[in-house]
């Protein structure tokens with residue numbers, strides 16, 4: 001392919017009533033990034049295209065935009081790679097999602113900044129600085145807990161594609177929650193409680209639907225989704241009794257007592273007797289459709305070898321006090337198309353040893 | 355071709371609120387030549403809930419689940435996206451952290467078990483493609499679904515995050531479309547193809563997030579004139595099928611989009627009867643589909 005089409009979202013509120021798309025034809029050049037393509041279109045064909053950029057090195061976060069439907073940094077992705085990935089001759093660039101476009105690819109950042117302010121995204125020291133003039137010290141493991149989270153460049157790619165935010169703009173969003181984790185989990189921070197309470201307001205922290213778009217989009221491997229979960233763990237450790245915490249307890253009890261979750265009794269245990277009454281019409285509907293395992297009302301069946309699970313459960317509870325789980329580093333473990341590369345193992349031949 | 359024998363991990367849903375998934379999987383797998391050895395001693399994967407209360411416990415129970423598959427010397431096959439993710443996550447952590455693996459194995463030893471890391475975690479969707487093969491599937495089609503526009507709904511945990519799943523491009527997956535095409539159906543491109551059903555925030559944000567997403571997803575398939583949606587995940591299924599009416603109410607629209615489990619759709623094409631596949635068990639009526647294939 002010698003040429004490709006760059007289809008750009010255009011909108012100038014001073015002139016246009018509706019956004020529209022304008023397409024520019026450009027040569028395919030080896031190593032050309034989307035940002036470079038935008039520059040070429042602007043310099044050679046249409047000086048009115050507006051977009052934000054600064055470092056051109058995936059550091060400042062200002063060039064985030066939606067490219068073929070998914071948010072990323074325009075200075076990081078290459079045209080040839082995209083054409084191959086989508087098997088197309090067209091690359092569509094739009095402002096990031098979930099926020100208000102201001103002009104062409106430039107979006108309203110104030111809204112994001114206002115959200116960020118709610119969790120006080122700055123270091124609030126617990127103690128006075130060391131008197132000898134040295135820095136605040138931190139145990140390497142404690143630092144490791146916030147290491148990846150500290151890499152956030154506030155590009156908002158994660159916010160763009162967040163499903164919970166798509167459904168409800170009041171959700172603080174992965175960037176904000178993840179930033180709250182970064183400070184709340186910092187052993188030198190003095191405002192842990194305040195930050196946790198800010199994200200727990202209206203149960204906001206629990207609105208996340210675990211879709212993992214944020215972690216998938218993040219160009220810096222910050223693990224925003226995982227940080228949200230880490231923040232939820234911290235909230236539970238601090239004694240906040242959230243629906244998530246109740247849910248987790250039910251799962252734990254069921255694993256211990258029968259191995260599998262008892263979905264029939266879940267609503268009552270989750271929401272109490274009032275909840276069960278509220279859910280009764282739904283339960284009846286499920287019953288009529290034959291989706292109910294009646295045995296579950298009386299405890300249901302148990303898995304085989306349950307005693308093994310109970311032994312393990314108790315031993316794990318004891319052991320976990322001394323285990324320091326390292327956060328998995330996802331850097332370098334990039335997407336690999338196993339569909340094309342996977343070789344099936346013939347267990348009949350290897351006896352399960354491969 | 356390698357032997358199509360798997361340690362079958364059912365998960366909770368197929369044993370509880372989606373019995374038609376359990377039954378249709380077994381029937382279809384048998385027809386396709388897959389042998390499923392059910393792991394009757396396996397526990398719930400924790401579904402993300404246990405993981406956020408007690409990470410080490412969640413890891414240990416899943417290490418045990420994996421060890422059960424290793425005992426059989428087989429790959430572990432799931433029929434739920436979230437189970438797939440939880441088991442793969444446990445495997446990723448254990449395989450990449452020898453100290454953690456050692457700590458987990460000290461616990462498993464109490465029950466005479468050991469996690470070695472020899473079994474892969476795979477999903478029914480992937481095995482239809484990689485194990486059975488699309489050519490063989492095509493050969494088995496006796497009732498091509500050519501009159502159906504089918505909207506794939508992947509569900510999050512079978513494509514994301516790529517560092518744990520990595521089976522296909524999370525930005526542009528094709529596996530479900532490949533199967534739809536192999537059985538003669540017309541895959542429909544719709545805006546919610548890769549979206550989230552909302553299931554996992556149900557108990558804390560039912561009105562604020564979950565049901566809105568559910569409605570948006572079903573509506574997006576309807577806008578593209580799909581006859582039904584198909585998903586490889588029972589949690590997405592429960593949300594999109596069983597909760598669709600609640601979602602419609604909140605949004606004030608009528609959708610009525612049937613949602614099939616992946617094995618049910620394949621089952622129809624290879625000649626199994628709608629009743630055998632449990633199509634009448636869905637909350638959103640599948641009557642029109644049943645009439646069309648009759």
Ligand code: SF4
Nearest residue numbers: 162208209211212214
């Ligand atoms: S995992 Fe949660 S925070 Fe991340 S994109 Fe999905 S809903 Fe948003």
Ligand code: SF4
Nearest residue numbers: 152153155156158218
């Ligand atoms: S978490 Fe990642 S995607 Fe989100 S703002 Fe930070 S760097 Fe960008």
Ligand code: FES
Nearest residue numbers: 056060061063075
């Ligand atoms: S220009 Fe700075 S991140 Fe792209």
